[in-house]
Amino acid sequence: MSKNEKNPHRLDVPLDGVRGPKGAKKTPFDGDPRALWRVNQYPSPLTLADVPTREKIGFKGKKDDGEDALAERSAMLADLQELMWAHVVAASENDRWEVAKAIAGRVPRRTPQEKARREELFSPEVETALNNLDRGPRVLLVLQGMDASGKGGVVKQVVSSMDPMGIEVAGFGKPTPAEQREHYLERVIRRLPRPGHVGVFDRSHYEDVLVPSITGSESPEEIERRIEALILFERELVRLGFVIIKVKLLISQEEQLDRLVSRLDREEKHWKYDPSDADARAEFDTYQELYSRVMEATDADHAPWHAIGADRKWYSRLAVQELLIAAFSDLKLRWPAADYDVEAERERLLKS
Structure with a gap:
């Protein structure tokens, strides 16, 4: 079929377009969501402290408008996942x-130089695991953020609008003793989504750079090696069909304090608090500086980083939802044509 031929099976989902016969459903943001929060728009070196945490970038409405848009656009997101x-x-x-x-x-x-560098940075087990992954389109949403920045809320309010059978959620905390004996990417590869699925990393492979940098458990030279390894790792994932969206939810220290204290004020939220949260707050600025360096180094068009202000929970959720819609739309998929006679099957059913 030529590019100019109309394909009746094509799903037309422009960001300011329509969903089905119900009429226009305009994107709630002014501007392309692929660019609104990209970190590459900020001066280098990147300084996340300069990114607003409460400003509604690209959105003119109020909270009620945002929540209405979130509900309306969830149907489109579900269709795109299907x-x-x-x-x-x-x-x-x-x-x-x-x-x-x-x-x-x-x-x-892949160049010979990249292949040689991978042999230095990866292990044979990592290469084998990557080679054994099935090829095919899938979306990987990477969520990073300080404690109480709203990562869990994004999963519950945005990701849950899609079919749970097609969602795979994973998080990466402290490696187990068995994982510590492996290459750090092996546990990540085991949790990657399968073709046709949406994977969500609530904390991700970037923890293996961020945490050792803060604790000093790895040398600066090893941290640089790991950053380079992540760049090559994400390239390989894209070659296998991954669509990668990386989001840093940015929360102000004042808002974070309010949210953490509220967990202590409510008995049913005590389980969400950990005494280490207070320790991490003491390193807030250090984490911001480290995030800035790592995000700038690993930002790429095929694996972009987006810094989204998260002091307004509804806004950050709406922004992530729109990034997902844009990523699906960019795939330009089409509904598969039936490989049987539709009318004949209809007649058979009516006679049954």
Whole structure:
């Protein structure tokens, strides 16, 4: 089919377009959500302390407007997730190949120099695990943020609008003794989403850079090696069909304090508080500086970092939802055509 031919199976989901026959559903943001929160718009070196945490960038409405938009756009997000699953399960071989090629084309072809560097930074077990991953489109949403920045709320309010059968949520805390004996990427690869699925990392592979940097458990040279390894790791994921969205939820120290204290004020929230939260607050500025350096080093068009102000929970959730919609839309998938006679099957059913 030529580029100019109309495909009746194409799902038309422009960000300011329509969903089905109900009419226009405009994106709630002024501007392209792919660019509104990208960290590459800020001067280098990146300083996250300069990113506003309460400003409603690109949004003119009030809280009620934002919550209404979140509910309205959740239906589109659910449709797009279903479309990706349908593509993996039932699309023609030619369609699957076209999509796989388009995603892989977002990163350069692997060079001999990159291969050699990977051999230095990865382990044979990591290479084997990557080679054993199935190819196919899937979305990986990486959520990073200080305690109480709203990562869990994004999962519950945004991700939950999609079919839970197609969602895989993982988090990465302190490695277990068994994991400490492995290459740090091995546990990450085990939790990656399968083709057709949406994976959410509530804290992610970046913990293996951030935490050792704060604790001093790894040398500065090893931290630099790990940052380079993450860049090569994400390139390889894209070659396999991953669409990567990385989000840093930015919360002010004042708002974080209010949220942490509120956990102590309510018995049903005590379980969410950990005494280490107070220790982390003492390193707030250090974490911000470290995040700034790591995010700038690992930001790329194929694996972009977005810094989203999270003092307003509804706003950060709406922003993440729109990033997901944009990522799905960019895949330009189509509903698989039936490989049977639709009318004949309809007639058979009516006679049954």
